[in-house]
Amino acid sequence: MIERLAIIGVGLIGGSLARALRAAGEVGEIVGCGRSLGNLERAQALGVIDRFRQDPGEAVSGADMVFLAVPLGAMRGAMAALKGHLDPSAVITDGGSVKGSVVADAAATFGRIPPRLVPGHPIAGTECSGVEASFAELYESRRVILTPLPETDPDALGLVTRMWEACGAEVTSMSVGHHDEVLAATSHLPHMLAFGLVDALARMRENDEIFRYAAGGFRDFTRIASSNPVMWRDICIANREALSAMLARFGVEMTDLAESIRRADSEHLLEIFERAKAARDRYVDSAR
Amino acid sequence: MIERLAIIGVGLIGGSLARALRAAGEVGEIVGCGRSLGNLERAQALGVIDRFRQDPGEAVSGADMVFLAVPLGAMRGAMAALKGHLDPSAVITDGGSVKGSVVADAAATFGRIPPRLVPGHPIAGTECSGVEASFAELYESRRVILTPLPETDPDALGLVTRMWEACGAEVTSMSVGHHDEVLAATSHLPHMLAFGLVDALARMRENDEIFRYAAGGFRDFTRIASSNPVMWRDICIANREALSAMLARFGVEMTDLAESIRRADSEHLLEIFERAKAARDRYVDSAR
Numbered sequence: 001m002i003e004r005l006a007i008i009g010v011g012l013i014g015g016s017l018a019r020a021l022r023a024a025g026e027v028g029e030i031v032g033c034g035r036s037l038g039n040l041e042r043a044q045a046l047g048v049i050d051r052f053r054q055d056p057g058e059a060v061s062g063a064d065m066v067f068l069a070v071p072l073g074a075m076r077g078a079m080a081a082l083k084g085h086l087d088p089s090a091v092i093t094d095g096g097s098v099k100g101s102v103v104a105d106a107a108a109t110f111g112r113i114p115p116r117l118v119p120g121h122p123i124a125g126t127e128c129s130g131v132e133a134s135f136a137e138l139y140e141s142r143r144v145i146l147t148p149l150p151e152t153d154p155d156a157l158g159l160v161t162r163m164w165e166a167c168g169a170e171v172t173s174m175s176v177g178h179h180d181e182v183l184a185a186t187s188h189l190p191h192m193l194a195f196g197l198v199d200a201l202a203r204m205r206e207n208d209e210i211f212r213y214a215a216g217g218f219r220d221f222t223r224i225a226s227s228n229p230v231m232w233r234d235i236c237i238a239n240r241e242a243l244s245a246m247l248a249r250f251g252v253e254m255t256d257l258a259e260s261i262r263r264a265d266s267e268h269l270l271e272i273f274e275r276a277k278a279a280r281d282r283y284v285d286s287a288r
Numbered sequence: 289m290i291e292r293l294a295i296i297g298v299g300l301i302g303g304s305l306a307r308a309l310r311a312a313g314e315v316g317e318i319v320g321c322g323r324s325l326g327n328l329e330r331a332q333a334l335g336v337i338d339r340f341r342q343d344p345g346e347a348v349s350g351a352d353m354v355f356l357a358v359p360l361g362a363m364r365g366a367m368a369a370l371k372g373h374l375d376p377s378a379v380i381t382d383g384g385s386v387k388g389s390v391v392a393d394a395a396a397t398f399g400r401i402p403p404r405l406v407p408g409h410p411i412a413g414t415e416c417s418g419v420e421a422s423f424a425e426l427y428e429s430r431r432v433i434l435t436p437l438p439e440t441d442p443d444a445l446g447l448v449t450r451m452w453e454a455c456g457a458e459v460t461s462m463s464v465g466h467h468d469e470v471l472a473a474t475s476h477l478p479h480m481l482a483f484g485l486v487d488a489l490a491r492m493r494e495n496d497e498i499f500r501y502a503a504g505g506f507r508d509f510t511r512i513a514s515s516n517p518v519m520w521r522d523i524c525i526a527n528r529e530a531l532s533a534m535l536a537r538f539g540v541e542m543t544d545l546a547e548s549i550r551r552a553d554s555e556h557l558l559e560i561f562e563r564a565k566a567a568r569d570r571y572v573d574s575a576r
Contacts, residue, residue, distance in 0.1 A: 123503045143501060185489055186502040190509045192545060193481050195564040200541040201473055202567035211571040213431060214474040215411045220508040221478045225568040229561035237552045247546045251539075253488040257480060258535045264525045273517035276483040279490035280513040283499040 002027045002163065006063035008056055008078050010034050010043040012125060013095045014069030015134025018048045020167035023136040033059035034070075043131045057085035065163065068094035068102075072234035076105040083109055091156045093118045093163075097183060097231075099147045099176045101238035113151040118160040120146045121179065122169060123187075127226040140168035147176045184242035188235055189250060192243070194225040195232070290451065291316045294351035296344055296366050298322050298331040300413060301383045302357030303422025306336045308455035311424040321347035322358075331419045345373035353451065356382035356390075360522035364393040371397055379444045381406045381451075385471060385519075387435045387464045389526035401439040406448040408434045409467065410457060411475075415514040428456035435464045472530035477538060479520055480531070482513040 005021065007014040010032040021027040032040050032049035033056050040052040053059040060066050060082045070078050075096060086092070092114065096102045099119045106117055124142040126133060144164040148157050161171045174182070201210050236243060260268045293309065295302040298320040309315040320328050320337035321344050328340040341347040348354050348370045358366050363384060374380070380402065384390045387407045394405055412430040414421060432452040436445050449459045462470070489498050524531060548556045 123501060125503070125505075127505070142503075145501070182494075182498060182501050185492065185498050186506055190485060190506055192542070192549075193485060194509065195561050196541045196545050197478060197481060197538065198564040198568045198571075199560050200538050202563055203541075204473065204537075206470075207567070210470060210473050211567070211574070213411060213433070213470050214571065215413070215430075217413075217415070217512045218474055218478055219572065220511050221482065222568050222571075223508055224505045225564045226572070227565070229558055229565055232561050233554055233558045236549045236557055237554060240549050240552060244546060244550050247542070247549070249492075250485065250488050251542070251546075253484045253491075254480070254535070254539070257484050258532060258539075261480075261524045261528050261535070262532055264528060266521055266525060269521045269524055270517055272487050273483050273520050275490055276487040276513045277515070277517055279495070279499070280486045280510050283486075283502065283510075284507065284514070286499070 002065045004029045004031065004063045006031045006033060006060045006066045007049065008033045008059065008066065008068050009070035010040060010049060010131050011069060012129050012133045013122065014067060015043060015048045015131040016136065016138035017067055017167065019134055019136035020139055021163065024166045026166040031059050031063065039131060046131065048131055048134060056081035060085050060090065062087060063090055066090055066092045068092065071231050072096050072098055072101055072238040075102055076109060079105055079109040091116050091118065091159050093120045093160045095120065095122055097121060097235050098238035099179045103149065103176055113149050115151050115153040116156045118146055118148060118152060118156050119176065120144060120160060127223055129228045139164065142169050144169040144171045145179055146171060146173045147179050148173055180239050180242045184239055184246045188239055188243045189246045191224050191227060191232060192247065194222050198222050198225040289314055290353045292319065292351045294319045294321060294348045294354045295337065296321045296347065296354065296356050297358035298328060298337060298419050299357060300417050300421045301410065302355060303331060303336045303419040304424065304426035305355055305455065307422055307424035308427055309451065312454045314454040319347050319351065327419060334419065336419055336422060344369035348373050348378065350375065351378055354378055354380045356380065359519050360384050360386055360389055360526040363390055364397060367393055367397040379404050379406065379447050381408045381448045383408065383410055385409060385523050386526040387467045391437065391464055401437050403439050403441040404444045406434055406436060406440060406444050407464065408432060408448060415511055417516045427452065430457050432457040432459045433467055434459060434461045435467050436461060468527050468530045472527055472534045476523055476527055476531045477534045479512050479515060480535065482510050486510050486513040
């Protein structure tokens, strides 16, 4: 049971955590914090938070759990603002999609890795953002990856694990570097392809007509290109090393595919498509 | 009203046309044709076709409308098999995803463009295939692109237009070359990216784990990688010129994006993502 939860950044991710913990009866008071007064007022009106403070230092005062749910580019600033205001026993965790940058921000801000910091990443979300899009079931049966460090206090790790399990999530842990590589492959690269494809088509002269003839599959394929541009800009920069490596790997694959098409290499094309279909069908079966 | 419809290739596309025309009361008899006896028997048992012939020449005998719904790589063989068996007034149309290759196949087979040939492409489908996946509503409110040639008999064009309109489709026409470029951009390229992404991940050593952490968006994004590999092999080869040009255009876009990530060009990344999101949101609004 969390006595007082401070949520820095009350959007889809932070708002859904608040709703889920409230629904589970696992939280006493929820204090919201953010730059937009209007958003905080809406969050309070929706019952997502009990009260709010615009200053992170005030918001975390007396909290036993602090959840950072701001874009990656705002993490360091948020940490600096709450530094010196945390209770000694307070646990800090976050929802950032890249863990290396969050750990670097913490080390730079606090001068060391705080033992009560548990970097985390709920693998959940939609292409919508904002507190209005939040819902209590967002994390049900979803994975949450925690990336504890050698310095991490096992008690803090246990508290964050229980918090996510109370939301219905399945909690696993891995190293910071491995997390950032896995996410570059399964999330960051696909988003780059969707953004890149839609942008390439949008820049074609006849783009109105192009989009008019896009069939049903196109809508699903490009859904993630409707995601928040600022969030994705931050993810790209925060994870640029692992993402660059995945882009290069994908580039090699596409050069091979394009070359096979150019020379009408029927056999090699079929091999690629069959291997991809088998992997995709296996993935869907195992995800059921 | 079509008196006798011959469908060469009774799968998702051919089967759905049969079901839709039957539901609309716009067809007398439906004769199926294909290589697999089992599939034809299933199609008959499902009531999709009235009877079948395995020989295309016999299947088209006495038909006033012939629909070719075989993979692009089998078009020329199917045309050769029915040549000399068509009624002089019979209209031929097809459902191929590439029109240049179908026209070339017809010219090579018949020694000229048959005036009663109306090349066509229903922009509809799912990642499933086979007659069991067919349904009468597949073409409702979907676009069908016809690509008539200077040689095309206006009466034949009118009959094919009415056939698709009876299925609830919106019929438009454009040139063969323009069709193949538009489809390369909106359908063939996205399929290459989905196949390429899933294959690139499947080939990574830790691919089981990679797929385990793929979130919800990944499933939608890669759905089209579950499409029929033979069909897509044929599409790539049939449309290799336009598809190669689109792959090159996409490659330029991705090189720019990768370069911006490498040098952490915050402003340029945001510009790309915002333009893509705006185009995608506009497309979804207009597709409603």
